[in-house]
Amino acid sequence: MGVAFVHGTGNQTDAYNDYWTGDFVRSVMSGNGSRYTVVNCKFEEFMWTDPAAGCLAGQLTNFINAQGITSLNIITHSNGGNVVRWIMSNPTWDSRYPNIISKTRQVIALAPSSKGTPLADAVIDGNVFENVLGWILGYQSDAVQMQREADMAYYNANWLLGTSGRPSLPKTFKSVVGSDVESSPFDGDSYCGGYQYQVGLETTQNWLDGCSDGFLNCSSQAGAGSVWFYDTWRTSGDEPLSHHQSRRDCFNLDVIIRNDI
Incomplete structure (x- = not known):
């Protein structure tokens, strides 16, 4: 059994420390062996490109081959879920994809941007959200453009599996949906992960549905x-x-994730 941690939007070179943190990775792997990999790719690009899906396919293939993995748990976050879905939805696109799919046991998608976000539209349009969201999205990259709601509706209807009205994905893709943001300075829970991020997401939540995690509507995460x-x-x-x-x-x-895998 092996575990792959797949980050979201951004160009990562040290996702272990900068995206997930070692505390999260070590806790998930506690009691689950030592076979894991933390992917570092350029998810600033469109999901199907070589720096995105190509990079992910290469790193997963190397991990599977080097560690003899026959049952792969993929843990992904945000836009990483779209890149993983691209591989699972288009097995003939790349000769490496079928082996990855066959070895995959499940995908645990944490807050996946499966149906995009109106905040991506806002960033591309260059309005007030651009400064607020720079730390989480970047600025007008291909990946941000791809996560606009209309763009994701097109990709879901034509290229990606797993959404309503489309064929099912070949392996389990199960989502954890974040439903709210708390940023009270008097609530210790608001400091988990960094209080400043909670304040920023509380601001952007005002332009989202009542059920959202500050970046994505629940309907997108559950899409x-x-x-x-x-x-x-x-x-x-x-x-x-x-x-x-x-x-x-x-x-x-x-x-919860540790016990599941």
Whole structure:
């Protein structure tokens, strides 16, 4: 059994420390052996490109071959779920894809941007969100453009599997949905993962649905595959997970994933 951690939007060179943190990775892997890899790719590009899906396919293939992996758990976050879905939806695109699909046991998608976000439209249009969201999205990259709601509707209808009305994905793709953001300075839970991120996501949440993690509406996160659980169904203290906290060891999320794999 092996585990692959697949980051979201951005150009990562040290995702272990900069995206997931070692605390999260070590906790998830506790008792689950030592066979894991933390992917570092350029997910600033369109999902099908060589720096994105090509890079992911190469790193997963190397991990599978080097470690003799026959049962692969993929843990991904945000836009990483779209890149993984591209591989699972288009097995003839790249000769490496079929072996990755056959070895995959499941994909645990943490707050996946399966149906995009209106905030990506805002960043591309260059309005007030651009400065607020620079830390989480970047500025007007291909990946941000791809996550506009209309763009994702097109990709889901024509290239990606797993959404309503489309064929199912070949392997389990189950989502953890973040439903709210808490940023009270008097609430210790608001500091998990960094209080400053909670404040930023609380601001952007004002332009999203009532159910959102500050970056994605719940409907987007639940848009592909199946819903494993909404945050408050299973987290410690029934706490919500913001988009930032859903890649941190907050409110027992790491333990829930650990026990599942």
